[in-house]
Amino acid sequence: MKDTKVYKIMLLSFIFMFVTFVRISMVHASAYNGAVIGKDVEIDKSWKIKFNMQLDESTVNDSNIVVVDSDGNSVPISVQLQDNGSDLVVAPKTQYIYDKTYNLIVKSGLKSISGKSYGESKMQFSIKSNPTSNSKYTVTIDAGHGGNDKGNISGSGLNEKDVNLSVALKVGNILEQNGINVVYTRKDDNISWDSSSDLKSRFDIANNAKSDMFVTIHCNSYTENSAVNGIETYYAGYSDEAENIANKIQNQMVSYTGRMDRGVKEGQPQHKILRGTLSPAVMVELGFMTNSQESSLLGSDDYQNKSAAAIAKGVLESLSSLNENKELMVSSISDLANQITEGDEYSLPISVQATMSDGTTQKVGVIWDSEKVDSSKTGTFTYKGIAAGYEKQVTLTLTIVAKAQQTPPSSTAPIIVIDPGHGMGSDVGATGINGLQEDDITLAVGLKTGKILEEHGINVVYTRTTDMRSTPMSVTESLQKRCDISNNANAKYFVCIHTNSFNVPSANGTETLYYTGNEEGRKLATYIQNSIVEEVGTYNRGLKDGSWLYIAQNTVAPAVLTELGFVTNPEDAAKLSSDEYRAKFAQAIADGILKALGY
Secondary structure: OHHHHHHHHHHHHHHHHHHHHOOOOOOOHHHHOOEEEEEEEOOOOOEEEEOOOOEOHHHOOOOOEEEEEOOOOEOOEEEEEOOOOOEEEEEEOOOOOOOOEEEEEEOOOOEEOOOOEOOOEEEEEEEOOOOHHHHHOEEEEEEOOEOOEOOOEOOOOOEHHHHHHHHHHHHHHHHHHOOOEEEEOOOOOOOOOOHHHHHHHHHHHHHHOOOOEEEEEEEEOOOOOOOOOOEEEEEOOOOHHHHHHHHHHHHHHHHHHOOOEEEEEEOOOOOHHHOOOOOOEEEEEEEEOOOHHHHHHHOOHHHHHHHHHHHHHHHHHHHHHOOOOOOOOEEEEOOEEEEEEOOOOOOOOOEEEEEEOOOOEEEEEEEEOOOOOOOOOOEEEEEEEEEOOOOOEEEEEEEEEOOOOOOOOOOOOOEEEEEEOOOEOOEOOOEOHHHOEHHHHHHHHHHHHHHHHHHOOOEEEEOOOOOEOOOOOOHHHHHHHHHHHHHHHOOOEEEEEEEEOOOOOOOOOEEEEEOOOOHHHHHHHHHHHHHHHHHHOOOEEEEEEOOOOHHHHHOOOOEEEEEEEEOOOHHHHHHHOOHHHHHHHHHHHHHHHHHHHOO
């Protein structure tokens, strides 16, 4: 009996090696149908198949090499031909399911470079049992909208609420099969709450379940430009855990679907859905309902399956980084007070500092009873907010004081043109880390710069004060429009604000370009460059020859272009995405301009 047992093991080992590493010919393939090549394998197992002939690369694809589960359902895989031309690596695009059996099938469409076909062969493997470790996690999956709230509607009549629900159920199913406790805010189109309590009802479901994570699924829209497309994931900006989850999910979504990567973004004030749970919250925007191609994909089973697999994989990859203390509750939150000047922009905070039940502090989301602050009137104003996991209301007292008397611009005051780079028509500029857009940065800094100059009695003319991407205009047309604005205004200086980018992330720092040979332009560029480096603390890349610039060649006024930093460098991008540092950039540019003017 002992000898027989050893023989069987050796035989199985021999078959495994033969099937996995030796050519599968059309003549002998049937002999290995159903051969077991692995048991209790990992859920992300890759298989390497070796052939004794080089393969025709055009036949190496996921049509001729497939993996199906025991129910006959195809599993998304990647098939890669190795450098030697005869080895294949077959890897799952998502994790396999615990306790399930799969068949790896090589079809007869696979050919060698000589044109010889390989006969169909089927090899079986089984996944290990579900580890109990995942059972300690609870994830709430929220299908956005529902009931009478259809969400966005595509041109073909597809309702966002239906796409969200379909993907949410698929995500939950995958997570459940991986041992996760899944809680749904809705499992069909019937919801038990009205619109006034929609957010609170979803939050209560997640918080009462003591969820470790909250994932809300939505579809995007942009009615001003139907060409806009792609995937983006938002996260609660006060939570590092949420940012990590968002990055994991976004990376998988782009990998699985092949759609445009619009990046991971911090939740905006309107994204209240991210601020009501104690657990880290993320919002996945699957694609744009207003884009005809993408809306067609959103309605397809294939795209929904890929999206679900991607979200589930991102969730699973994030579990190890979660705080496992589910018993931690909010004990108290202090009321807030702030003061601003009449006319200042002010956004209500999206989070507040809470004292937790173990004495530690952490930030939690808050939703206020008002969307915006009207700073046009002086006085003391009170705002009430609901913080995640806190039964009492939070109070913010905002005092708006009168604006100091400003010196009005005189008719003899110099005219400075501030040009926030890009942002007109097709000229959108560079895209950096986490989807950071150059034209968004330049507009924010440009408006702040102009405001500082106006407070000093300077006449300021802007080439743009809003996002003008939807305005039909070529890059050259947008550049000429900027020059025309400057020339028609009889400007003293033309100051163009940009950010840099490079394919090497280590590239960083500030540089300022000017028309060489123009002494006044050189002086202005020097003052702006030095001010930014000193006041913001960026690396000094110095002055550069900007004589080739369209704006330098087509404006009457001395023109300078300052590159604030690199959106592709982590340190620079952190500054460029921060409102605090954008204000510092603006102050430095204004200081440089004022110094050049002799103020």
